[in-house]
Every structure is written in C-alpha cells, then in structure tokens.
Amino acid sequence: MSVPVRKFDAVIVGAGGAGLRAAIQLSEAGLRTAVISKVFPTRSHTVAAQGGVAASLGNSEEDHWHWHMYDTVKGSDWLGDQDAIEFMCRKANEVVIELEHYGMPFDRLDSGKIYQRPFGGHMSNFGEKPVRRSCAAADRTGHAMLHAMYQRNVKANTQFFIEWMALDLIRDEEGDVVGVTAMEMETGEVFVFHAKAVLFATGGAGRIYYSSTNAFINTGDGVGMAARAGIPLEDMEFWQFHPTGVAGAGVLITEGVRGEGGILRNASGERFMxxxxxxxKDLASRDVVSRAMVTEINEGRGCGPNKDHVMLDITHLDPATIMKRLPGIREIGIQFAGVDAIKEPLPVVPTCHYQMGGIPTNYNGEVVVPKDGNPSVPVKGFYAAGECACASVHGANRLGTNSLLDLLVFGKSSGESMVEFIKSQPAAHKPLPANAADFSLSRINRLDNQKDGAAVGATRLAMQRTMQAHCGVFRFKDMLAEGVSKILDIEQQVATTEIKDKSKVFNTARLEALELDNLIEVAKATIVSANARTESRGAHVRDxxxxxxxxxxxxxxxxxxxxxxxHREGNRLDYKPVNMKPLTVDTIALKKRAY
Incomplete structure (x- = not known):
C-alpha cells in the first residue's frame, strides 16, 4: 500500500510547552518545521500547570542558582544527574526572561518585577527556609505560557498538523531516526513524515493510573513509540503523586495554594505536617507531603464519612488575595467539590501527577542508549524534551515548578541541538526504509480485522485499577510481584483489542485503542522496574x-x-550510573533528606 510522504527538516511530536519552545528555536533558524498534535496547541496539557515556573531571579528576597541546584538534587533524592541539574538551574533566569519577552503576562510586584511565590522544597541558603522562586501568572501559568509560545510560533511560520496522532518512529538500517508515521484523525489516512531530525515532546502518561490529574490525552504516546522502536526507558518506577488532587475527582489543586499560605488539616483540624x-511544614517536597497525608488517612485521621481524604484550608487568607492569586482554584473547588474555598476547606487526596522517568536523554536533548559499553550513546536524529524525556533532572522526585522550567530549558536546548545537527547534514534527506509505514499499517489492520477481542475500555480500566492498587504511593513486595503478573496478563488482552466502529472519519474508538498500545508499554516499564528496585527513594517507597x-x-x-x-524485549532491566559530577561546581554530596 502506497503511503503519502511529507518532508520537513524537523518534525516535533507534541505541541505542549517543550514542543512549542523547541519549534521556536527551529523555525526562527529558518528550518522547515512541522509540529504534530492530537489537540490544538493551546489545549495541550501544559495548559493545566497552575503554580509557576522556577527561576532564582531573587525579585523579592535573595536567591541564587546554587541554592536552586541544591534543592533540586536533594528533591531528587540524589538520583538526578548533577550535570543536567546544574544546566537547568543556571539557564532558568535566561529562559524565563525570554518567555517574558515573548509576551508572557506574569503577575507583577509593585516594583514592576515578576511576582514570585514560595513552593514546596524550594529553600534559601541550602535549606534554611522557604524562598520565593516560582514565577507565576496567578494560578494559570501554563495556560499563559502556551499562548505566548504559540503566538511566537505563528509569527515564525511553524507548520502545525492539528488533530493528528503520531503512530510509530521510523529508524533506518543503521538505527538512525528518519521520521514518524502519523494518522490524520479527520480522514483516518496514514502519512509518513520524513525528517532529518525528530523530537518527541509528547508529555506524560498519568492515565496508566485510575486516579490522575492528567488529561485524557496523556497516554504516553512518545514513550510507547520509543519502546516499540527499541529505545530503553529510564527510571519508570518513579511516579509523583501530587498531594492535592480534589478528592473523588483528581483535578489538580496547585501547590501554589500552600505557597500562598494554605494549610493541610486532618479530621481534628490539626496542622499535621x-x-x-x-x-x-506544608511546603516540604511532594513525595514527603503525599506520604504524610496517606499516613494520616491510614491511621484513621482522615476526613469525611469514609475518612479517605484531608482538608486544604485557605479560609484564613484575605478573600482579595484568593481572588487575585488563586481565582482558578476557587472556581475548581466550586465546580468539582461543591466548596467555596473562601468559606470552607477543600477536600484533597494524593493523585498521580507526573512521571520522573521517560526516554533517556542528555542535557542537550539528544536521546541516548547503551552501546558497546558506553551507557549514553546518542541516537542520530532523535531528540526528546519535557515530561516524556528523562534528562534526569528530577531523579526520584520532582520539585514543583521545575516541570515548566524543564520544558523551557530542554525545549530550547533540544531545539538548538537539532538546528546544529540539521545544518551539519547534507541537503538531501537520508532515504526512508522501503517498509517505513508497514508496521503502523499492520497495527491498524489488526484493529480493523480483529474478531471476538477484548474491549478497549474494560482493558484500559483493568490496567488502571491494577496500577493504582499495586504501584501507588506506598509499595509492598508481594503486591508489586502480583501486579507484574496482572499487567503481563493485561498486555495479552491489549494485543487482541477489538473495536466495533471500523469507520475512518474521526474514529475515536480506533484512537483509544492505539493509545492503549502506548499506555500498556508505560505500565509494564513502571511496574517491572518498581518490582526490581528493593530500596525506598523519593517517590518510590518500599515497605x-x-x-x-x-x-x-x-x-x-x-x-x-x-x-x-x-527494555521492551523480554522486559529486560539493566542499569547505568547516576552522574554525580556537575559541570562547574562541586558535587552535592549524599546525605539524609529531611525538611
């Protein structure tokens, strides 16, 4: 079957913060750049980021990137690569000021400087006290960021393919990446996007869990595609559970609420942190706060008739402050909990929020794999940035507001790396393999022809409930082993999923089945990796x-x-060392992590 081919210098999969920031770099360098997205760019999941972006600007009190780096290494429980962490923290001020120049409407101090609020785990003078480091646009920072960068891309003539789903990575005989296959949702037609370099910026995969702050589009597409193409996945056992999801709904309540003075309370009204x-206190790192909340609930001090949540209290704050700094949170409380946060506390519970692991990269955004005894050899033509990537700046636990910083810094650095790589290549593209689209077409044909198969919705739900029960905030040896067995059984069902609707035009049943193919790869990587790691570190806690x-x-x-x-083949695990050596400063030595 002949498949249409579209040719670009660079193809970016994902139009969230990392993808848009990389696209600016590429398009403004004069390269022909395509961005493939399942949704309109300003509806990408970065839009849900509320609290801010970390940078040691020191606009209202003294701060320094050394302190930010220390906090990030400590927050990672020393699993973060210190060269990448230094790179991110040193670049923070630069990328935030660039974003401001793109038109980002940050809140302001009376002096006119960018407003900054405290956030969990961000401290002054190497852990002395909380510091104001989070640059915020009220509680809609991600929303404002996407609009600013999308407008900049429109100016730069980036070409967007909206409501398209990328299917598979294309590698040639040498293992180099030369493009992707993608489906146009409107027609169901499959295309090949032929490129000199490909960037995955597909975001997270929180939908492997039953309770998640993630949007329904967060199905680990880039991670799944990389795994199927033979790329190993790094540190997938580490998943952050955000302390404050709305109980029963999972909708995110930003850590910025606690940064503005919010207090967590148990059933007796005690400030338990x-x-x-x-x-x-309430501004410890997220894994510490989440475990404290679950401990309160498990020991019978939870709130509500089922004692299954705690309360987030801002009733002591001035209503004018809430309406200025946290207007979206008040609206979320009313809509999803039936609670006006000005008048009464919000019911909250830890909810799956962020993957620390992903596609292995270095701080230049190059995807790296083990080869010939070297643990980090770049895959030619392949880059990743944002939540789907693992540079490892977050290690075993991410600090709040470092996610938006991650996508800005590594979106830009991957874009710069791609510009340099593409301009060093011959004018002509490397040829596509003869069977470039065959694998993707076979997956779609299997769905179209499957008889008496498993239902997509029921199979996805079984996976989500298994992950929630067996690989959550606290992890138990026997439960993990049982969970591995269950997920491998569910993998067999995913291989036989059936869809009743065989139409081509906006067939959401087919799209959900293809997304489940990606989710199951993430679930396998997560629970197999977690079962093997017999220590507690950061967000991964073993009984x-x-x-x-x-x-x-x-x-x-x-x-x-x-x-x-x-490694997808045989669920094989291997390991590589943590880079404990920063770029220019002294190593931050191991110590007990306490707040």
Whole structure:
C-alpha cells in the first residue's frame, strides 16, 4: 500500500510547552518545521500547570542558582544527574526572561518585577527556609505560557498538523531516526513524515493510573513509540503523586495554594505536617507531603464519612488575595467539590501527577542508549524534551515548578541541538526504509480485522485499577510481584483489542485503542522496574526497605544509586550510573533528606 510522504527538516511530536519552545528555536533558524498534535496547541496539557515556573531571579528576597541546584538534587533524592541539574538551574533566569519577552503576562510586584511565590522544597541558603522562586501568572501559568509560545510560533511560520496522532518512529538500517508515521484523525489516512531530525515532546502518561490529574490525552504516546522502536526507558518506577488532587475527582489543586499560605488539616483540624516536616511544614517536597497525608488517612485521621481524604484550608487568607492569586482554584473547588474555598476547606487526596522517568536523554536533548559499553550513546536524529524525556533532572522526585522550567530549558536546548545537527547534514534527506509505514499499517489492520477481542475500555480500566492498587504511593513486595503478573496478563488482552466502529472519519474508538498500545508499554516499564528496585527513594517507597543509619529512610546508596533502564524485549532491566559530577561546581554530596 502506497503511503503519502511529507518532508520537513524537523518534525516535533507534541505541541505542549517543550514542543512549542523547541519549534521556536527551529523555525526562527529558518528550518522547515512541522509540529504534530492530537489537540490544538493551546489545549495541550501544559495548559493545566497552575503554580509557576522556577527561576532564582531573587525579585523579592535573595536567591541564587546554587541554592536552586541544591534543592533540586536533594528533591531528587540524589538520583538526578548533577550535570543536567546544574544546566537547568543556571539557564532558568535566561529562559524565563525570554518567555517574558515573548509576551508572557506574569503577575507583577509593585516594583514592576515578576511576582514570585514560595513552593514546596524550594529553600534559601541550602535549606534554611522557604524562598520565593516560582514565577507565576496567578494560578494559570501554563495556560499563559502556551499562548505566548504559540503566538511566537505563528509569527515564525511553524507548520502545525492539528488533530493528528503520531503512530510509530521510523529508524533506518543503521538505527538512525528518519521520521514518524502519523494518522490524520479527520480522514483516518496514514502519512509518513520524513525528517532529518525528530523530537518527541509528547508529555506524560498519568492515565496508566485510575486516579490522575492528567488529561485524557496523556497516554504516553512518545514513550510507547520509543519502546516499540527499541529505545530503553529510564527510571519508570518513579511516579509523583501530587498531594492535592480534589478528592473523588483528581483535578489538580496547585501547590501554589500552600505557597500562598494554605494549610493541610486532618479530621481534628490539626496542622499535621508540622510532625512530618518541622522546618518546611506544608511546603516540604511532594513525595514527603503525599506520604504524610496517606499516613494520616491510614491511621484513621482522615476526613469525611469514609475518612479517605484531608482538608486544604485557605479560609484564613484575605478573600482579595484568593481572588487575585488563586481565582482558578476557587472556581475548581466550586465546580468539582461543591466548596467555596473562601468559606470552607477543600477536600484533597494524593493523585498521580507526573512521571520522573521517560526516554533517556542528555542535557542537550539528544536521546541516548547503551552501546558497546558506553551507557549514553546518542541516537542520530532523535531528540526528546519535557515530561516524556528523562534528562534526569528530577531523579526520584520532582520539585514543583521545575516541570515548566524543564520544558523551557530542554525545549530550547533540544531545539538548538537539532538546528546544529540539521545544518551539519547534507541537503538531501537520508532515504526512508522501503517498509517505513508497514508496521503502523499492520497495527491498524489488526484493529480493523480483529474478531471476538477484548474491549478497549474494560482493558484500559483493568490496567488502571491494577496500577493504582499495586504501584501507588506506598509499595509492598508481594503486591508489586502480583501486579507484574496482572499487567503481563493485561498486555495479552491489549494485543487482541477489538473495536466495533471500523469507520475512518474521526474514529475515536480506533484512537483509544492505539493509545492503549502506548499506555500498556508505560505500565509494564513502571511496574517491572518498581518490582526490581528493593530500596525506598523519593517517590518510590518500599515497605520492605529497612531503615538503618547506612540506609536513611530505606534508601540504599550502595546498591541502588543507579538509573534503571527497561527494555521492551523480554522486559529486560539493566542499569547505568547516576552522574554525580556537575559541570562547574562541586558535587552535592549524599546525605539524609529531611525538611
């Protein structure tokens, strides 16, 4: 079957913050750039980011990128690569000011400088006290960011393919990436996008869990495509559960609420975080706060008739402050909890929010794989940025507002790397393999011809409930092992999913089945990797990890200070060292993590 081919210098899959920032770099360099997106760019999931973007501007109090770097290494529980973390924290001021020049409507201080609020885990003077580092546009920072960067891309003549779904990565005989296949939703037709370089900026995959702050589009498409193309996935056991999802709905309540003075309370009205993090209190890192909340619930101090959540209280704040700094949160409370946060506390519970792992990259945005004894050899023509990538700046746990910083810094750096790579290549594209689209077409044909197969919705739900029950905030040895078995059984069902609707035009049943193909790869990588890591570190907490002076909080630096690499073939695991050496400053030495 002949498949139409579209040819570009660069193809970006995903139109969220990382994809848009990279596209600016490429298009403004004069390269012909295509961006493929399942939704209109300003509806990408970056739109849901509320609290702000981290940068040590020091607009209202002293701050320094060294302190930001220390906080990020500490927040990562020392699993983050210190060269990449230094790169991100040193670039933070630059990319935020660039964003302001694109037209980003940040809130302002009376002096006219960008308003900054405190955020969990961000401290002054190497952990002394909370510092104002989060540059915010009220509680709609991601929304404002997307609009600013989309407008800049329109000016730069970036070409968008909206309501298209990328299907598979195309690699030639040498293993180089030469394009992707993609389906136009309107017609159901498959195209090949032939490129000199490809960037995946497809966001997260929180929909592997039953309760998630993630949009329904967050199905791990880039991660799934990379796994099917033979790229190992890094540190997929580390998933952040945001402390404050609306109980029963999962909708995000920004950490900025606590940054503005919000307090978590249990059923007796106690401010319980003082017991778990006496210094940072409600602004400890997210994994610490989430575990404290679950502990309160498990020990019978939860709120409501089922004692299954805690309360987030801002009733002591001036209503004018709430309406100025947190208007969207008040609206979310009314819409999803039936609660006006000005008058009464919000019911909240930890909810799956962010994947720390993903497609392995370096701080230049190049995708790297093990080869000939070298753990990090770049894959020619392949780049990744944002939540689908693992540069590893977040390690075992991400600090709030470092996600928007991640996508700005590594969106830009990957764009710069791609510009340099493309301009170094011959004018002609590398040829496509003869069978470039065959694998994608076979997947679609299988769906069209499947008889007596598994239902997509029921199979997806079984996967989500299994992940929620067996690989959540706290993890137990026997439950993880049982979860691995269940997910491998569900994988067999995914291979036989059936859709009743065989039409071509906007066939959402087919799209959901294709998304499930990606979700199951993420679920396998997550639970197999988690089952193997027998320590507690950051967001990954094992019940059987012994707490000793040599293993603070169950963390085992002797045996487990290393990155996991999951290979799709045979669910094989191998490991590579954490880069403990920064670019220009001294290594931040291992120590017990406390707030």
């Amino acid at each position: 003082e017991r778990y993090a006496p210094n940072a 059987d990890a012994t707490d000793t002076p040599e293993r603070p909080d169950g963390r085992d630096d002797v045996n487990w200070l290393k990155h996991t690499l999951w």
